[in-house]
Amino acid sequence: MSTTGLVETVVRAIAETAVANERYFCDLDAVAGDGDFGFSLARGFEVVLDTWDELDRDSDAAFLRRVATTITSRTGGTSGPIWGTAFLRAGGALAQPETPAGGQAAVAALRASIKGIKDRGKADLGDKTLLDALIPAVDALESAVDDGLPVAAALRRTAQAARTGADATKDLQAKRGRASYTGARSVGSADPGAVAIAVMTEEIAQRLSGPTTPASQSTSPSEEEA
Known part of the structure; x- marks a missing residue:
């Protein structure tokens, strides 16, 4: 079973968005952090793009796991472990035989990513993070x-x-990361990680705006390769 075009499109959109918005994400991070978020994220995803043809494509799970190890090893600061864990857990979810197909598979993978980020970063909703x-x-x-x-x-x-x-993170006080050291001064600016998720999600939506198949009935990897 090989990777599906959908998964590759999503990952490529994320990677290219991270690289293209390096300065923007750094500027956001400089308000309450150390200003290197965009740089760190771009360096990791640059390697993903540079090694794109070499990534494991035996399955969606294997592909995401390879992306995860690349990001973890090449992304500086706390971003490497956090984003690497997200991709690793998503790949792990897709590797489970009980994972549903189609849109439900995407939800399961993303839920696993969220749990991984929570476990790794000790953060939750309302802490002013991604x-x-x-x-x-x-x-x-x-x-x-x-x-x-x-x-x-x-x-x-x-x-x-x-x-x-x-x-909405503009109204929150940071409770995790370097921005948390600024206390109340972190209120009034958006969290760069959360903004990155928004920009990436918007890019994914734009690139995949064509299909009309109901998300709950999207073709599963096994069906597509049958």
């Missing part, structure tokens, strides 16, 4: 899948939720 965009985005995706929305509509709902969550 989780404040990622959790509402996955909640929105799950509701869209349950409602049987087409893929494009489901992703638009997901992206809107991510953007709303990211914007």
Whole structure:
């Protein structure tokens, strides 16, 4: 079983967005952090893109795990472990035989990513981290899948939720990461990780705006390769 085009499209969108927005993400991080978030993220995803043709494509799970090890080993600061764990846990979820197909598989993989990020970063919703965009985005995706929305509509709902969550971090005080050291001064600026999730989700929605198949009935990897 080989990787599906959907998974590769999503990962490539994330990687290219990280590289293209290096300065923007750094500027956001400089408000309450040390200003290197965009740099660290871009360096890791640059390697993913540079080694794109060499990544394991035996399965979606293997592909995501290889992306995870690349990010973890090449991304500086706390971003490497956090983002690497997210991809690693997503790959692990897709490797489980009981994981459902289609949109439900995406939800399961993202839920596993969220748990991994929580475990690694000791953070949760409301702590002013990327989780404040990622959790509402996955909640929105799950509701869209349950409602049987087409893929494009489901992703638009997901992206809107991510953007709303990211914007709302302006009103939060940071409780994790370097920004937490600034205390109340962290209020008033958006969390760079949450904004990154929003920008990436919007890019994914744009790139995958064509399909009209209900997200709950999307072709599974095994069906596509049959």
